[in-house]
Amino acid sequence: MIGQLTLPFRLLVACIYLFLLAPILIVLPLSFSNDSYITFPPESWGLRWYAAMFSHAGFAQALWISFVIAITVTILGLAAGVPAAFAIRRRQFIGREFLLNLFTAPLLLPSIVLGLAILLVFVQARLLGTYTGLIIAHLIITTPYVIRIMLTAFSTLPPSVEDAATMLGASPFTVVRRITLPLMMPGFIASAALSFLLSFDEVVISLFITGPRLRTLPVEIFDYVESQTDPMTAAVSVVLVAATLLIIFLIERTLGLSKTIGK
Amino acid sequence: MQTQELRQVIPAAETNTGDQAFLKLKGITKRYGVDYMAVDDLDIDVPKGKLLGLLGPSGCGKTTTLRMIAGLLDITRSKITIDGDDISHKPPHKRDIGLVFQNYALFPHMTVAQNVAFGLEMRGVGRVEARDRVEEALEMVRLPGYGERKPKEMSGGQQQRVALARALVIRPRLLLLDEPLSNLDAKLRDDMRIEIREIQQRLQITTVFVTHDQVEALTMCDLVGVMHKGKLAQLGTPEDIYERPADLFVADFVGRTNILDGEIEALDRVRIGASVYPCNTRGLTSGKAKAAIRPHRISLTPSRDRSLVSMATNAAHGKVTRVTYIGDVVQYDIDIGGNTLTTEVHTASAGHSFQSGEKLLCEWKPQDMQVFAQGSGN
Numbered sequence: 001m002i003g004q005l006t007l008p009f010r011l012l013v014a015c016i017y018l019f020l021l022a023p024i025l026i027v028l029p030l031s032f033s034n035d036s037y038i039t040f041p042p043e044s045w046g047l048r049w050y051a052a053m054f055s056h057a058g059f060a061q062a063l064w065i066s067f068v069i070a071i072t073v074t075i076l077g078l079a080a081g082v083p084a085a086f087a088i089r090r091r092q093f094i095g096r097e098f099l100l101n102l103f104t105a106p107l108l109l110p111s112i113v114l115g116l117a118i119l120l121v122f123v124q125a126r127l128l129g130t131y132t133g134l135i136i137a138h139l140i141i142t143t144p145y146v147i148r149i150m151l152t153a154f155s156t157l158p159p160s161v162e163d164a165a166t167m168l169g170a171s172p173f174t175v176v177r178r179i180t181l182p183l184m185m186p187g188f189i190a191s192a193a194l195s196f197l198l199s200f201d202e203v204v205i206s207l208f209i210t211g212p213r214l215r216t217l218p219v220e221i222f223d224y225v226e227s228q229t230d231p232m233t234a235a236v237s238v239v240l241v242a243a244t245l246l247i248i249f250l251i252e253r254t255l256g257l258s259k260t261i262g263k
Numbered sequence: 264m265q266t267q268e269l270r271q272v273i274p275a276a277e278t279n280t281g282d283q284a285f286l287k288l289k290g291i292t293k294r295y296g297v298d299y300m301a302v303d304d305l306d307i308d309v310p311k312g313k314l315l316g317l318l319g320p321s322g323c324g325k326t327t328t329l330r331m332i333a334g335l336l337d338i339t340r341s342k343i344t345i346d347g348d349d350i351s352h353k354p355p356h357k358r359d360i361g362l363v364f365q366n367y368a369l370f371p372h373m374t375v376a377q378n379v380a381f382g383l384e385m386r387g388v389g390r391v392e393a394r395d396r397v398e399e400a401l402e403m404v405r406l407p408g409y410g411e412r413k414p415k416e417m418s419g420g421q422q423q424r425v426a427l428a429r430a431l432v433i434r435p436r437l438l439l440l441d442e443p444l445s446n447l448d449a450k451l452r453d454d455m456r457i458e459i460r461e462i463q464q465r466l467q468i469t470t471v472f473v474t475h476d477q478v479e480a481l482t483m484c485d486l487v488g489v490m491h492k493g494k495l496a497q498l499g500t501p502e503d504i505y506e507r508p509a510d511l512f513v514a515d516f517v518g519r520t521n522i523l524d525g526e527i528e529a530l531d532r533v534r535i536g537a538s539v540y541p542c543n544t545r546g547l548t549s550g551k552a553k554a555a556i557r558p559h560r561i562s563l564t565p566s567r568d569r570s571l572v573s574m575a576t577n578a579a580h581g582k583v584t585r586v587t588y589i590g591d592v593v594q595y596d597i598d599i600g601g602n603t604l605t606t607e608v609h610t611a612s613a614g615h616s617f618q619s620g621e622k623l624l625c626e627w628k629p630q631d632m633q634v635f636a637q638g639s640g641n
Contacts, residue, residue, distance in 0.1 A: 160368035163335050164426075166355050167362040168382035168433060178381075182372050 024241060031234035038231050049235040059236060062220035069131065069216065070199040073138040077195045078188070080139070081146030088147075089154040100151075104144040111204040114140065119208040129211020137205050142195040149194065153187025193251045197244060284308035285469045286315075286332075286437060291341040293327050293493075301327045303493040309486065311346075312467035314460070316484035318474055318504075320516065324493040325473045329439050332471060334358050345436050356385075361430030365442040367422040369414035375401070375425050376410030382433035400432040401425075403462065420451045427459065431466070438463070438470040444479060456483055477517045481505060489513050511635040514555040521561075523554045523602050525634070533634050536600045540577045542632035551637040558607040560631040563595065566622040578626045579604075583617050597625060 005013075026040060031049060033042030053059055087093075088100050106114060118137050119128075127133030157180070165179045166172075203218040210219045217240070225233050286309040293302040302324040309315045317325040330336035332343055334355030343351050350358050369378050376397050383393040401407055404424035414422055423443060430438060443459065444452045460483045463470050474480055480487045481501040489496045489504060489512075497509035508514035515522060525535040530548045532539055542554060572578045581597035581604065588594075592607040595617060604625060617623060 158366070158368065158371060160364045160366055161370055163333075163355075164362070164364060164368040164429075165370070165381065166335070167333060167358075167360060168429070169356050169359075169385035170381075171356055174385070179370060 027234045027237050027241075030231050031238040033231040033234070035231060037229050038234075042231070049230065049232045052232050053235045053239070056232070058215075058220055058224075059217070062215050062217040065214060066200055066217040069134050069138060070196045072131075072135050073142055073199040074192050074195040076135065077139055077142045077146045078192060081143050081191065082150050082188075084143075085147050085150035085154055089151055100147075103147050106140050107144045107148070111141070115205040115208040118205060122209055128209050129214050131214065133209050134206065134214065134216065137209055138199040138202055141202060141205065142198050145194050145198065146191040149191040150184075150187050153184050157183055189251055189254055193247055197247065201240075201244075283310060285311035285313075285346055286471070287342075287344045288328075288332070289342040289344075291328060291331060291343065292339045293324070293331060293336065294339040300493045302331070305341075305490075305495050307488055307495065307498060309469055309471065311469055313485040314463055314470045314472060314483060316472045316474060316480035316487045317490055318477060318480040318487055318517070319490035319496075320475060323490040325475075325490050326441060328490070329441055329471060329473045332437070333360055333362050333439055359433070359435055360437045360439060361433060361435035362439045363423070363426045363430050363441065363443050365445055367414070367419075367426045367446075369422055369425055369429070371414055373414075374410060375406070375412050375414065375417070378414065378425060379410075379429045379432050382429065386433065396432055397428075400428040403431070404428045405458075419447055420455060423447065423455065424458075427462070431462070431468070436469070438468050440470065440472040442473055442475070444474075445476070459483070481517070489516065491516070508555070508633060511553050511555065514633055514635065519558050519605070519607075520555045521558060521604050523556075523604075525552050525554050526550070527552045527634060531629070533632070536602060538579065538600075540632060541629040542577070542634050543630055544634045547634065547636055552634045553637060555633045555635065556604070556627055556631055558594070558605045559592070559609075561604060561606040561625050561627045563597075563606060563608060563617065564624050564626065566624050572624070572626060575629070576626050577629055577632065578624055581623060581625055583619050583621045583623065586617065586619055597623070599625060 030038065030040060030042060032045050032047065033039075034044040034046035034048045035042050084099075084103060088096055088103075115137075118140070122128050122133050122137075125133075127136065161183070162175050162179055165175045170178065201218060202216070203222060206216045206219050207222065210216060215223070217236075221233055221236055286307075288305055288307040291302055291305040292300065294300055305324075305328060307315065317328060319325045327336060331338045331341070334350070334353060338351060341351060342349060345358075345360075369375075370381065373381070376394075379397045379400055380393050383396060388396070397410065398407065401409060404427050406421060406424055406428070409417070409421070409425075414425065417425065423446075427443075440459070444455055447455060456479060472479075472484060481504070484501060486498065487501055487504045488498045491512045497504060497513045499507075499509075504513060504517050508517065511522070514520050523535050525533045527544050527547050527549050528534050528539055530546070531542055531544050533542050533544060533552055533554050534540075535554060540554075544552070566580060579599040581599040583595050584598050584603065585596040586593065587596075588610075590610070592609055593616065595606050595608065597604045597606060606625065
């Protein structure tokens with residue numbers, strides 16, 4: 001298949017990659033600028049802004065806050081989404097379809113609409129600018145993805161393997177531990193990674209509900225670019241891209257690994 | 264592999280008895296909702312070491328019955344005993360029953376050896392003994408040395424044999440097979456049929472086999488239970504089922520059959536169209552009836568005078584309306600005064616081949632014409 005790609009098609013693919021990677025191609029050199037303001041190409045080179053970033057209290061604190069929130073959201077999202085997907089896929093009950101649609105509805109709403117709605121509710125509930133508020137808001141974004149991915153994971157579980165283990169003498173707990181969980185692992189990893197990244201990168205809704213003392217990293221960056229024009233944001237962006245790539249790489253390795261030992 | 268060695272791997276036949284019931288199903292019932300009876304009051308006894316086939320169309324309750332024996336499905340009402348041990352309320356993982364699934368259900372994240380060893384591990388069998396038993400079980404299904412493969416690297420037939428080894432290595436008291444051949448192609452199915460039957464007979468393991476394929480049921484089983492709408496329509500040897508069907512459903516479902524509308528005139532006399540034929544009315548003396556004749560029990564000769572045919576034989580003049588060449592047989596549809604009879608003639612023995620429109624004489628023995636009361640078995 002790959003050997004048969006025609007030249008125009010290869011060019012098209014190259015253009016698409018260029019388009020997707022263009023921001024990074026600009027930001028990466030820019031982050032190594034030693035200038036005091038953004039010019040491209042930079043006039044002087046150095047690690048000045050990386051140093052500035054790590055000593056900048058606002059960014060360091062925002063990074064920590066974003067990390068804590070993303071981890072919490074990932075754990076809570078899996079805790080809610082996995083049993084929900086299990087019930088929807090495995091149990092027969094009235095309102096199953098309705099619940100599925102309800103749980104995944106936020107996927108269809110533009111974030112700006114969701115952000116506004118959350119703002120209105122959170123003002124009443126006094127949740128603006130709190131960890132609780134941010135975590136709830138991010139869960140609204142991430143849980144539908146977890147449910148979607150886990151639904152697929154449950155339905156790709158080969159039929160009868162759990163019954164087969166039972167007939168061979170495995171207790172219900174052993175069946176889950178030895179058969180169900182290992183086969184669902186790719187689904188768990190995928191939804192955990194996606195939850196973490198969605199929460200960590202989330203800007204729009206966070207803008208509505210962060211306060212002066214509780215700002216996530218994307219919000220901090222957003223505010224910084226509004227008031228400053230130095231290349232520090234480029235350095236921050238490169239660090240973020242690198243962190244994201246690392247996570248994706250780890251997933252690819254573990255999922256790739258589980259594919260060679262599984263399926 | 265020698266039979267004696269095999270017994271060591273899976274000794275199933277030490278305990279006593281020839282024909283005494285080993286597996287007893289007593290009044291097995293599965294009801295869904297208020298009044299839908301998926302399985303309705305089934306009584307079956309299977310002697311030790313015998314293979315029972317549960318045969319029926321989809322939705323007849325055969326798989327439901329199997330799953331209730333396995334314990335994977337709650338029983339509404341019943342008693343199941345294996346060798347006198349009441350297992351009706353035992354959880355499935357304590358029943359000590361081997362089950363082979365239609366889709367094999369091998370564990371995709373484990374090697375073949377790990378799959379086969381799983382049941383031994385659950386029983387706390389030591390590592391060394393487990394390894395030996397796994398290898399012997401794989402030899403039994405003719406897959407020696409395949410232990411390190413992954414299930415997905417094997418063909419459907421090989422996967423099914425691994426599933427069989429996995430079910431048998433735990434030396435279960437009972438083996439259940441749920442349509443084990445239906446995902447295989449025709450040639451492989453024939454081989455596996457023979458192989459499963461051989462292993463079952465060598466191990467003398469009591470087995471229940473669910474199938475919708477009458478050839479499988481007739482060729483493999485010691486006993487066949489034909490199921491229809493949740494009820495046991497007939498239980499008997501393959502010969503009983505084929506030669507002496509208990510009702511119209513069994514006659515129609517097992518093997519190909521001509522079914523003709525008629526009326527019983529007297530004991531063993533049925534009127535079809537304008538003619539009255541000697542037949543087997545099974546004790547009935549009157550009423551509307553359906554007569555069943557197997558296509559290959561009708562012999563065809565060029566048309567001649569009825570008086571030349573023995574009075575002990577039924578005969579009807581007819582005209583060929585359709586000729587279908589199938590390979591091993593030629594099928595002739597013959598119009599005998601308003602009714603159509605489908606007949607089969609083996610191509611090897613066909614001294615004369617008939618043309619469409621040709622007139623001929625159909626003959627069959629009275630005992631090959633089974634007559635059932637209208638509506639029996641429906």
